[in-house]
Amino acid sequence: MLKLIGAAIILLSTTLAGLRVAGYFARRPLQIRQLRTALKILETEIVYGATPLYQALEHIANRLHGEVSRLFKTAARLLDNNDELTTYECFRKAIEQTWPHTAMKAPEKEMLLHLGTVLGQSDREDQKKHIELTIINLHSEENQAKENQAKYEKVAKSLGFLGGLLVVILLF
């Protein structure tokens, strides 16, 4: 009886772990897409609205949801309240704070950080170019993430379950 319960616990935990990993693979492309939407809004706000950066970021946060929204909300709050930090520092801090809660990885983080170094520091035309470039880069990263999702999401799910099963069989 005790053995059976133990086997069930092992199987359950490995399956859940598998689902979690699969969830990462599924969420990453979605979040990168959200990021792209966010930058698209930012571009409009900057080029056509000439909205101050903290307001633009706030608008973005209101239009999106989840972790990506939180990233922009944090950045907006830092820019508005913290006047000893530079623009880049505010942006970087917001990314560092919220990144661990997202499913996104290093490449898209680098892209955002790079955008942070120029954000708000030049005229509209220049801002537009930088944002557009980042959107294009994010797009290719999104495609890659989608490929990974197709490849590994199911694998991770079954691997979790099957791995658990293997352990259970070996133990018995």
Place this chain on the structure above:
Amino acid sequence: MVIGDVTRVLPDRIRRWVGDFPSDVQNKVEEIRLRINRPVECIVGGRSFFITGEGSLVPSDEQTAAFTREEAVQLMNRLSLHSLYTMEEEMRRGYITISGGHRVGIAGKVVLEGGSVKLIRDITSFNIRIAREQPGVAERVLPLLVNEQVIRSTLIISPPQCGKTTLLRDLARLLSTGTSRLPGRKVSIVDERSEIAGCVGGIPQKNVGPRTDVLDGCPKAEGMMMMIRSMSPDVLITDEIGRAEDGYALEEAIHAGISVITTAHGKDLKDIMRRPTLSRIAQSGVFERYLILGRRPSIGSIQAVYDENFTERRKERMLC
């Protein structure tokens, strides 16, 4: 406090220094001039000082602390709220108006497009001019300009930094508010350089009176025509005329029965007559009074008053 809006944008170190000035010095600070890698200059009561690392004012540039590039970035971030792209127009014109109506002049590397200035970047020099309202300066001038309820069109002439704009602003306030003998008038200000009303987001930061409309950042000639058509002003106020098209707009206004009060750079009436477009405007007889301001005995003192025939009017007789 007047200087509060200015310290808000200053880089930390300079903010601390200026904040620690004794209050009588703070009240006399006219300009804070920042140049990258050079000492911080402060113009206090018409005299130039540098700030030392301890925050005290000294007349020579020994033992002074230099303004750094990082501080320039910080200042720029604070001026633009981290959004330089919202200031393209300001970058082109070379100055930024901040809340409180203070002006920050900038100089650096100019980027051209099609032969005209597109923007200034790599900004290395900042001149923070602290604006102070002098409510009341117009009161002693008013009797010179008003004759039996009629406000005479007037050109105020003075070298820079002699209180032209201050006087102009206070005249706007006074004419708009009205006095016991003179009912308030509709006043329109065309504020090309955001200096008279010091608008931020379209709202005047200076007291320009209750019956005053401001067209902010608009070229003078076009703005004057727009105001005549749209706001039916009694008095039209604008700053520093000098181009040919300003002359046409002035004539248009004056023949529409509007009194125009404006300013020009110059030491005296002769200076004005030497400048071709200005002298043509003056010769056409649109102005009924010329007011010369100077620095003696104090800033903004009236040096002379001329009438439409360029004959000097004795002050005593007019002041009665």
